[in-house]
Amino acid sequence: MRKIISTISFLLFAAFCFAQNNNTTIIKAGKLIDVETGKVLTNQLILIRHDSIVQVGSNIAIPKDAKVIDLSKYTVLPGLIDCHTHITGQPGGDYYADIFRKTPVDVAVTAHIYAKKTLEAGFTTVRDLGSAGLVDIALRNAINNGDIVGPNIYAATVFIGSTGSHGDLNGFSAYLQFNMPKGMSGVANGVEGVREQVRYNVKNGADVIKFGASAGVLSEEESVGAPQYTQEEMNAIVSEAKMWGRKTAAHAHGAEAIKMAVKAGVASVEHGSLVDEEGIQLMKEHGTYLVSDVYDDEYILSEYAKLGFPEKIINKEKMVGKLQRENFQKAVEAGVKIAFGTDAGVYPHGWNGKQFKWMTRFGLSPMGAIQAATINAADLIGIKEKTGSIKAGKKADIIAVAANPIDEITSLENVQFVMKNGVVYKNN
Ligand code: ARG
Numbered sequence: 001m002r003k004i005i006s007t008i009s010f011l012l013f014a015a016f017c018f019a020q021n022n023n024t025t026i027i028k029a030g031k032l033i034d035v036e037t038g039k040v041l042t043n044q045l046i047l048i049r050h051d052s053i054v055q056v057g058s059n060i061a062i063p064k065d066a067k068v069i070d071l072s073k074y075t076v077l078p079g080l081i082d083c084h085t086h087i088t089g090q091p092g093g094d095y096y097a098d099i100f101r102k103t104p105v106d107v108a109v110t111a112h113i114y115a116k117k118t119l120e121a122g123f124t125t126v127r128d129l130g131s132a133g134l135v136d137i138a139l140r141n142a143i144n145n146g147d148i149v150g151p152n153i154y155a156a157t158v159f160i161g162s163t164g165s166h167g168d169l170n171g172f173s174a175y176l177q178f179n180m181p182k183g184m185s186g187v188a189n190g191v192e193g194v195r196e197q198v199r200y201n202v203k204n205g206a207d208v209i210k211f212g213a214s215a216g217v218l219s220e221e222e223s224v225g226a227p228q229y230t231q232e233e234m235n236a237i238v239s240e241a242k243m244w245g246r247k248t249a250a251h252a253h254g255a256e257a258i259k260m261a262v263k264a265g266v267a268s269v270e271h272g273s274l275v276d277e278e279g280i281q282l283m284k285e286h287g288t289y290l291v292s293d294v295y296d297d298e299y300i301l302s303e304y305a306k307l308g309f310p311e312k313i314i315n316k317e318k319m320v321g322k323l324q325r326e327n328f329q330k331a332v333e334a335g336v337k338i339a340f341g342t343d344a345g346v347y348p349h350g351w352n353g354k355q356f357k358w359m360t361r362f363g364l365s366p367m368g369a370i371q372a373a374t375i376n377a378a379d380l381i382g383i384k385e386k387t388g389s390i391k392a393g394k395k396a397d398i399i400a401v402a403a404n405p406i407d408e409i410t411s412l413e414n415v416q417f418v419m420k421n422g423v424v425y426k427n428n
Pocket of ligand 1: 216217218219271293294296297300317320321324343346
């Protein structure tokens with residue numbers, strides 16, 4: 001009897017191995033969103049080998065050994081891309097404890113939780129724009145090694161900001177100082193200083209450079225929108241990044257800072273809250289992407305007082321949130337390029353999809369919002385050859401939702417199926 005059981009288990013194991021090695025998959029898609037043409041196709045087949053898409057169409061011969069995934073009752077679309085996350089952490093419930101009782105080691109220990117939640121929400125790729133202690137790089141590498149589960153990460157390492165900026169520690173005693181290696185704070189000043197900081201970030205693994213062109217909301221400086229670097233400093237950051245083959249993203253709420261960053265040649269303006277007519281025209285001329293976190297106002301105003309954030313910060317949010325959405329709509333209507341980015345980590349990771357509703361409420365069509373989170377996002381990051389649409393030759397980054405998101409955009413808040421690089425991570 002023992003022998004029979006062990007023989008059966010061996011056969012099952014062998015069959016399992018064979019199934020794992022048989023790397024051909026067919027997805028039957030009831031509806032498929034073609035983000036390149038903006039069309040919804042019906043009854044499509046997607047042939048996948050290993051990690052890549054080989055063929056897409058309604059008339060594909062299904063190989064005998066192919067594993068079939070039946071999504072014929074679902075709408076299938078490319079894996080979503082969030083161009084602005086802080087995937088390594090989120091507020092823990094006490095503003096001061098987060099700042100003073102935690103080190104990057106605490107952050108590193110829990111970062112994998114957020115990475116998994118993000119992937120399971122249908123986001124197969126993120127551009128992560130600022131993390132303390134190089135935790136983003138460790139997280140990216142562990143995911144790429146297959147040690148932990150998460151999206152593909154394009155990481156910025158530390159946020160580059162001037163003394164007293166959104167990236168600095170403000171509002172506390174001048175005698176307080178964190179003891180960290182030079183470069184790790186991201187605080188840099190002057191043309192030479194910012195060039196050196198860009199080199200530090202690249203040396204430590206940055207895929208993209210992020211800097212603070214203007215003040216911010218969730219930091220204790222007085223202003224939200226005032227520039228925090230000179231034009232010369234911004235030019236230096238962008239040109240140094242370019243020399244190392246990196247694109248640049250500028251945190252910018254204020255109208256003046258947005259224009260300075262666009263003139264410096266950034267690939268994207270983050271937030272863009274107070275952009276004016278001239279800024280919108282400049283962004284169009286330069287082909288600069290707007291990445292605007294139009295969901296966050298909702299979460300900050302309902303939750304941040306409870307999380308212990310100072311009133312000063314809540315008041316800044318009240319000043320900026322509504323204007324940001326109105327100006328987002330103006331930019332959309334003027335034809336500024338839009339990429340999806342949510343500042344995830346401001347709200348709980350995994351809720352990224354909630355922003356679609358707000359983007360469509362403020363000017364974008366459902367297809368436009370989906371394109372912002374797929375093909376446009378891939379273009380901004382510089383990975384259009386690899387991902388961002390369901391096309392032969394690209395990585396098999398594929399998700400599915402129960403309803404057609406073109407009719408029901410909030411269906412993207414409940415992703416039912418997730419495949420990244422040909423591997424299924426969720427199949428409800
Ligand atoms: N990280 C950004 C900042 O602190 C968050 C802004 C959130 N508010 C908003 N309305 N989008 O400046």
